[in-house]
Amino acid sequence: MNRFLSTLPVLLSLLNLVSAAQKSVTLDIVNAPIAPDGFMRIYCIRLSASCSFPGPVITAQKGDSLSVQVNNKLTDGSMRLSTSIDFDGLNFDTDNVYNEGSPFVTTCPFGPNTSYTYGAPGNQTGSYWYHSSLSLQYADGLRGALVIYDPEDPQKDLYDVDDESTIWTVADWWHNTSTVGLISYNLTQIIPFLTGLAVASSKGRGRYNGGPAVPYAVQNVTKGTRYRFRLINISARTFFTVSIDNRESFFLYIIEADGLPTQPHEVNVLDIMPGQRYSIVVTADQPADNYWINTILHGGNAAFNLNLNSTLGRGILRYEGAPDQEPTTPMTLGPQGAAANALVESDLRPLFPTPAPEPDYNLTFVTNMPVNKTIWTINDIQYIPPNVPTLIQVLDGASNDSDFGLNENTFVFPRNKVIQITFPPDPDNELHPFTLHGQNFWLVKSNSSGLINTENPIRRNVAAAGSNGTILRFTTDQPGPWFSSQRLPHL
Ligand SMILES: *[C@@H]1O[C@H](CO)[C@@H](O)[C@H](O)[C@H]1NC(C)=O
Ligand SMILES: *[C@@H]1O[C@H](CO)[C@@H](O)[C@H](O)[C@H]1NC(C)=O
Ligand SMILES: *[C@@H]1O[C@H](CO)[C@@H](O)[C@H](O)[C@H]1NC(C)=O
Ligand SMILES: *[C@@H]1O[C@H](CO)[C@@H](O)[C@H](O)[C@H]1NC(C)=O
Ligand SMILES: *[C@@H]1O[C@H](CO)[C@@H](O)[C@H](O)[C@H]1NC(C)=O
Ligand SMILES: *[C@@H]1O[C@H](CO)[C@@H](O)[C@H](O)[C@H]1NC(C)=O
Ligand SMILES: *[C@@H]1O[C@H](CO)[C@@H](O)[C@H](O)[C@H]1NC(C)=O
Ligand SMILES: *[C@@H]1O[C@H](CO)[C@@H](O)[C@H](O)[C@H]1NC(C)=O
Ligand SMILES: *[C@@H]1O[C@H](CO)[C@@H](O)[C@H](O)[C@H]1NC(C)=O
Numbered sequence: 001m002n003r004f005l006s007t008l009p010v011l012l013s014l015l016n017l018v019s020a021a022q023k024s025v026t027l028d029i030v031n032a033p034i035a036p037d038g039f040m041r042i043y044c045i046r047l048s049a050s051c052s053f054p055g056p057v058i059t060a061q062k063g064d065s066l067s068v069q070v071n072n073k074l075t076d077g078s079m080r081l082s083t084s085i086d087f088d089g090l091n092f093d094t095d096n097v098y099n100e101g102s103p104f105v106t107t108c109p110f111g112p113n114t115s116y117t118y119g120a121p122g123n124q125t126g127s128y129w130y131h132s133s134l135s136l137q138y139a140d141g142l143r144g145a146l147v148i149y150d151p152e153d154p155q156k157d158l159y160d161v162d163d164e165s166t167i168w169t170v171a172d173w174w175h176n177t178s179t180v181g182l183i184s185y186n187l188t189q190i191i192p193f194l195t196g197l198a199v200a201s202s203k204g205r206g207r208y209n210g211g212p213a214v215p216y217a218v219q220n221v222t223k224g225t226r227y228r229f230r231l232i233n234i235s236a237r238t239f240f241t242v243s244i245d246n247r248e249s250f251f252l253y254i255i256e257a258d259g260l261p262t263q264p265h266e267v268n269v270l271d272i273m274p275g276q277r278y279s280i281v282v283t284a285d286q287p288a289d290n291y292w293i294n295t296i297l298h299g300g301n302a303a304f305n306l307n308l309n310s311t312l313g314r315g316i317l318r319y320e321g322a323p324d325q326e327p328t329t330p331m332t333l334g335p336q337g338a339a340a341n342a343l344v345e346s347d348l349r350p351l352f353p354t355p356a357p358e359p360d361y362n363l364t365f366v367t368n369m370p371v372n373k374t375i376w377t378i379n380d381i382q383y384i385p386p387n388v389p390t391l392i393q394v395l396d397g398a399s400n401d402s403d404f405g406l407n408e409n410t411f412v413f414p415r416n417k418v419i420q421i422t423f424p425p426d427p428d429n430e431l432h433p434f435t436l437h438g439q440n441f442w443l444v445k446s447n448s449s450g451l452i453n454t455e456n457p458i459r460r461n462v463a464a465a466g467s468n469g470t471i472l473r474f475t476t477d478q479p480g481p482w483f484s485s486q487r488l489p490h491l
């Protein structure tokens with residue numbers, strides 16, 4: 001584990017497993033050169049099936065149980081040779097908690113020349129992603145989209161096309177290996193440079209300052225057709241502001257957040273945090289032409305990192321019949337000021353609302369990074385990664401809070417209780433996307449507003465813990481050891 005992460009709960013008990021039809025996928029993880037932004041990175045990890053970044057899209061139908069065989073063929077010792085794959089947002093039962101992939105908490109990483117087959121029950125639907133969760137290995141390229149389609153989607157009347165060509169991933173890309181980046185961060189506390197890769201279903205595309213003019217990613221559309229784009233942020237740390245030109249009045253309906261359907265909600269620009277997913281419905285009703293898809297990166301100081309330049313990572317929405325060229329309109333940051341109808345996360349409503357139950361336990365997370373970058377606390381106790389992995393302690397019989405070191409922030413909760421996590425308002429607490437593994441939470445208070453909504457909040461598994469304060473609740477109905485993680489803020 002590393003300082004980008006902080007652990008949380010351990011939930012123990014028993015449950016039965018249901019089974020269904022099987023969808024099998026094989027991923028070979030190899031070292032190979034790759035240049036998604038024109039910079040040839042000799043030492044990167046790729047999933048050999050497609051020789052691209054991101055890795056191949058994994059798809060399944062509702063009810064399929066997923067079986068993903070991962071063959072670790074890594075050979076380059078300048079990066080991590082072991083690996084462990086995490087399927088963010090998929091929920092796992094007790095029988096296979098360890099398939100969730102959080103190393104040292106739910107599973108062990110596995111070494112080169114070995115394989116591991118992950119299984120997920122597959123009764124969820126929606127947009128997800130998979131990635132290495134061993135240290136920062138995912139920044140080296142081990143990340144991809146995962147979509148489980150619902151043939152009986154209750155919102156299918158809202159769109160005509162929803163397939164692999166309409167999966168949009170946004171990502172950051174790093175020219176140095178994560179190993180070099182971590183060492184340098186450790187010495188300087190400065191996060192290394194990244195470049196932005198935009199909108200691409202199977203091929204990451206982007207440019208870096210001073211680099212070649214790599215063609216922008218293209219999304220083809222046909223006039224009159226309604227598209228469900230699945231927008232997935234597979235960044236290591238960057239968040240993006242997304243919009244499409246010529247959509248000042250409206251452009252899209254959000255109908256899904258992190259795998260769960262939402263009531264259609266109209267906006268023309270939205271922020272997407274690392275790890276978050278939204279489905280957006282866009283009708284191709286403009287004159288047939290080329291339009292900019294604006295994917296504006298945020299993730300550091302643009303004066304310092306010249307790759308944080310919105311001209312470098314963006315996409316093109318191309319109508320059938322439009323010329324094979326870039327839009328002739330200027331590149332903008334998307335709708336601004338009065339023209340912006342930006343997503344306010346707290347305005348989203350679930351399609352199938354469930355009230356957030358009252359909490360049985362409260363946890364308070366504080367991440368005072370600018371004061372002392374090394375101090376993150378839960379209930380006033382500083383987190384310090386354990387020397388003995390949480391999982392080993394569990395296997396050795398640890399079953400009570402007091403069995404773990406105080407500073408490990410490992411909490412053992414009884415089954416079917418409600419936990420509330422509060423990130424108090426704090427001007428220093430700016431932008432840590434928070435991920436809860438193994439379960440969705442009710443977003444009782446979004447950072448986006450002061451509203452506390454226990455009646456019909458959305459449920460998701462990634463939310464910004466920002467300066468305005470965030471409150472979430474979850475029930476301990478997925479027994480097992482689970483990990484929670486937070487990213488560094490944007491310094
Ligand atoms: C993996 O297998 C290859 C081929 O047999 C061998 O060259 C390599 O040393 C092995 N790697 C490890 C870490 O054992
Ligand atoms: C999937 O199945 C598990 C039990 O195996 C259950 O707890 C969970 O609620 C189910 N999820 C959905 C979305 O049906
Ligand atoms: C960071 O530096 C400390 C000593 O200053 C060292 O113990 C630790 O191993 C370093 N971590 C990495 C990832 O380089
Ligand atoms: C890569 O790391 C080296 C050594 O820390 C550093 O000098 C260089 O600026 C880094 N390059 C990038 C693109 O971050
Ligand atoms: C878009 O359509 C053109 C013309 O049919 C085709 O050549 C191109 O491969 C398509 N691009 C994508 C990303 O599907
Ligand atoms: C952004 O990149 C473009 C294209 O490389 C360049 O013309 C422009 O000067 C850059 N802007 C900044 C602020 O660096
Ligand atoms: C948790 O905190 C809320 C206020 O935020 C309070 O109403 C509730 O009583 C607390 N519950 C417990 C179990 O401490
Ligand atoms: C920050 O916290 C670390 C760990 O507790 C401590 O060693 C260090 O002295 C603190 N630094 C400052 C400037 O307070
Ligand atoms: C955990 O330990 C505390 C005392 O440290 C004790 O009161 C409690 O009953 C224990 N709980 C379990 C589940 O063993």
Ligand SMILES: *[C@@H]1O[C@H](CO)[C@@H](O)[C@H](O)[C@H]1NC(C)=O
Pocket residue numbers: 425426448449450467468469
């Ligand atoms: C949070 O946002 C709401 C409005 O969106 C505002 O009224 C409130 O003052 C904000 N709170 C903080 C601590 O910034």
Ligand SMILES: *[C@@H]1O[C@H](CO)[C@@H](O)[C@H](O)[C@H]1NC(C)=O
Pocket residue numbers: 430431447448464465466467468469
């Ligand atoms: C959180 O809310 C504050 C206050 O409204 C705002 O300044 C900040 O940008 C928000 N953070 C995120 C990550 O949205």
